[in-house]
Amino acid sequence: MQNINEDTITQAVIASLARCDRPRLRTIMTSLVQHLHAFARDVALTEDEWAQAIAFLTEVGHITDDKRQEFILLSDTLGLSMLVTTQNNVKPSNCTEATVFGPFFVEGSPVYQNGDDISNGAHGAPCYVSGQIRGVGGEPIPFAHLDVWQSDEDGFYDVQTPDASGETVMRARGRLTTDEHGRFHFRSILAEAYPIPHDGPVGRMLAATGRHPWRPAHLHFMIAAPGFETLVTHVFRNGDPYLDSDVVFGVRSTLIADWIEHAPGTAPDGTRFDAPWYSLDFDFVLNAGAA
Structure with a gap:
């Protein structure tokens, strides 16, 4: 996995799933990685935008409890x-x-x-x-x-x-x-x-x-x-x-x-x-x- 770049990282991540012994999970994770990476490439996602997205999802988790989902x-x-x-x-x-x-x-x-x-x-x-x-x-x-x-x-x-x-x-x-x-x-x-x-x-x-x-x-x-x-x-x-x-x-x-x-x-x-x-x-x- 040395010298991975933006053109090879998607296949590297997918290859890392090869040992997953749950076929349905492997299928879902493979497609998720492909689509997430394609999204990031399509919109030319910046580091600041991705940090904001992580902060948003973190806040979604923090406000969620047994009364509010x-x-x-x-x-x-x-x-x-x-x-x-x-x-x-x-x-x-x-x-x-x-x-x-x-x-x-x-x-x-x-x-x-x-x-x-x-x-x-x-x-x-x-x-x-x-x-x-x-x-x-x-x-x-x-x-x-x-x-x-x-x-x-x-x-x-x-x-x-x-x-x-x-x-x-x-x-x-x-x-x-x-x-x-x-x-x-x-x-x-x-x-x-x-x-x-x-x-x-x-x-x-x-x-x-x-x-x-x-x-x-x-x-x-x-x-x-x-x-x-x-x-x-x-x-x-x-x-x-x-x-x-x-x-x-x-x-x-x-x-x-x-x-x-x-x-x-x-x-x-x-x-x-x-x-x-x-x-x-x-x-x-x-x-x-x-x-």
Whole structure:
């Protein structure tokens, strides 16, 4: 490896991987080296620019903790998350499309029954959500598990607003199970647009490149059932001004739905709303395969 220069260093690094006994890792690392080196050559990367890049990534790591995942935000805003999601979720045309997972999913969400209010005090206009889970042939999928989560009307998820003791009170998220006909219904709050956290390095990157930090209003779903591929997706609120400029590139036209406004009255399950309320009805179609 003596006398390596800018023309020979790429092949030297690739050659150093020859003893890697994990073929997939060797493939990934080889391609990563080739593309990184090609990038540096293409833009004639300077030492100062590379130092700034390292400082940026270091800061992304420093701000990341169990409440905030800045690396996911970085991947999302560069479109990498959606690219990986898309190329790994090719499904029959009548299946519900997948979209990005996002950084605010939490394991161990509260378990609710159909008809319960999952908002748990989160701020927002009341909303009644219903739908059915089906297979590609139209067959209902009974007892499928749904994880649901969303922000409040101020644009914050529960993990972003801990209580005075620093603990997270889980709000506007929960786990439900479909009935024997694959149907579900619950109460929550109206989905609203919100900005991703932009007070850190990813936010500065967006500002420097003339981009906004906003996501269109949406409701997250993760749906799992034996014999079917797990679906991670959103349902987006029709008419939102950010549908065509989602900062994480997650919108799909098939995932846009109407939230219908109602005067005070009774929901389909008999729930009484004394103030104006909204309803969303959306069905999901899962692809057959391993859960």
